[in-house]
Amino acid sequence: MQGYFFAVVVYLFVMDKAKPNRIIAHLDMDAFFASVEERYTPRFRGLPIVVGSDHKNGMGRGVVSTANYKAREYGIHSALPIAKAWQLSEEAKKQGKPEVIFLPVDFELYEKSSANIFRIICKYSDFVEPASIDEFYFDLSSAKNFKKAEIVCNKIKEEIRKEEKITCSVGIGPNKLISKIAAGFKKPDGMFVVLPVEAESFLEPLLIRKIPGIGPKTAEVLNGLDIIIVEDLKKFSKDKLKDLFGKWGEDLYYKVRGIDDSPIVLEREAKSIGEQSTFEINTLSALFVSDELAKMCRSVFGSFRTSGFDKFKTIAITVRFSDFETKTSAKTLKTELTIKNSKELEFEALKLVLPYFDRRKNPKLKQIRLIGVRIENLVKLNNAERQQNIFGNNY
DNA sequence: TCTGGGGTCCTAGGACCC
DNA sequence: TCTGGGGTCCTAGGACCC
Known part of the structure; x- marks a missing residue:
């Protein structure tokens, strides 16, 4: 009996060493392009703003890059054709609401802000991955526990607010998958923590589209098979998912169970x-x-x-x-x-x-x-x- | 509502070589 | 003789992400 107990302790210890628990955070800027524009032009504050390719008085061929939260109330969102956004603005104007301010994309301006945000995060973590111009993953395992990691993230948020005058949302979890989804949970200006034991139950009720990598096409295929939420996806075996989606299907099998070993990538070379x-x-x-x-x-x-x-x-x-x-x-x-x-x-x-x-x-x-x-x-x-x-x- | 621009990754078939 | 199989490179297309 004692020997058995000992063996279990050793097993748990070894497993713990083999797979160290990580604390991973994901930071996502809120309506980034629009927020930066707003910050540089104070008279825009409080007004609906759309950043996107040249609208040409409603005749442009582009799409919306970013709509701030005010503009989202008009039904405008990312990837909406700019001509349609223009129309929605005209309709709102007729109802006496302020018309939308359309701005061209000024990438260099956002890059500058992004670089500074990166610099701020690097003060608190040695492992920071810029996932895009407005998203960062970073490792906070050295904080030792999630409570302390949360305190660190609040400091980062505060510092970004002070220096860049814009807000962001942060998700904290045991891996990149969970932290990314968690970051979208309390937008804008939010923070959401998912403990390792909660990871699986956190995912279960979510629509499958919330899993990064499941886009419109994959969702349609799965919905056709009566798979609507993440929990439904668990019915499929690893082999079944592999048949359906190839190499990626195997990753998906683990993802829906809250498992994701993908590392923080510090630097990547252009391809x-x-x-x-x-x-x-x-x-x-x-x-x-x-x-x-x-x-x-x-x-x-x-x-x-x-x-x-x-x-x-x-x-x-x-x-x-x-x-x-x-x-x-x-x-x-x-x-x-x-x-x-x-x-x-x-x-x-x-x-x-x-x-x-x-x-x-x-x-x-x-x-x-x-x-x-x-x-x-x-x-x-x-x-x-x-x-x-x-x-x-x-x- | 006719649908941007910058990318990444995966798959499948054919050519070619050993 | 008319037939194998593995490895690698190239091309085209497609899904996805921000």
């Missing part, structure tokens, strides 16, 4: 650099499009030069037709070949795009609404190779 642009008017003019393409290539090549990479092997282009059908073409260069200037990139990209202007790749001669260029297979050279690359086959 591709690209740009795309939707025309104001659909077109089949090869002259016009090749001009736009050249501009984009120059800009992409500029980003490439400041990226710290030395070579790229693949050029990929995107063409979107008027009916939204989207095609991609790619060309991977033989390793000996290196693109040395923007002109060469323009040439390769143009070769990929031109077949879409005639029946080779556009049999119905559909109008084109968007083109994009992207470079992939980015390579960094070591010093010796770099010398070669610059001074070697120089023609």
Whole structure:
């Protein structure tokens, strides 16, 4: 009996060491782009604000990037076509409500704010992952318990409020999955803690769409199988989920049980650099499009030069037709070949795009609404190779 | 309401090589 | 002879995220 007890204690100890409990926080800025704009322009305060591509008096082709909470009361939200947002604003105006302020996206402004928020979080954690411009994961295991982690997060929130004059919401949990969902629980300006023992029951009643990675398509498939909330998903075995969703299905099996071992990623290297642009008017003019393409290539090549990479092997282009059908073409260069200037990139990209202007790749001669260029297979050279690359086959 | 722009990751088929 | 199988690279497409 004593031996058994001892064995159990040893087992629990070993398991504990094998899988140390983590305390992970997720910080999500509230209506980030709109909040930053509001902060820089005090007269906007309290008014509905929409940040998005140029609205062109309701005729623009873009979508909403961020709507502040006031604008959300009008039914405006992220990804809504900007023309529709304009309409909703007009309707509200008729009812005597203030009209929406439409602002273009000023990425550099938000980047600055984002960098400062990152700096603030780094004061409290050695392991911070910037997941996007307005989201951060960080490890607070060193706080030892969730109560103390909560105190730390409150300090971070306070400091961001003081320095950046904007609010954020924080979720704390045993892993990235739980903390991210928890951060969305008490928005805006909220904080929500999920203890490890609560993780599974916390997820169960949620709609499956709340699981990151389950988008509209996956949700539709699952809803068709009568799977509505996370608890329903537990009926599926690991193999069943693997059949349905491949490699990702196996992750999902663990996710719905609150298990997620994915680490905090401190730094990640870019895998591709690209740009795309939707025309104001659909077109089949090869002259016009090749001009736009050249501009984009120059800009992409500029980003490439400041990226710290030395070579790229693949050029990929995107063409979107008027009916939204989207095609991609790619060309991977033989390793000996290196693109040395923007002109060469323009040439390769143009070769990929031109077949879409005639029946080779556009049999119905559909109008084109968007083109994009992207470079992939980015390579960094070591010093010796770099010398070669610059001074070697120089023609 | 006709639907941005910047990305990442996964899958599947075909080519090619051994 | 008419047939295997594994590994890797390339291309295209699609789902997803903010």
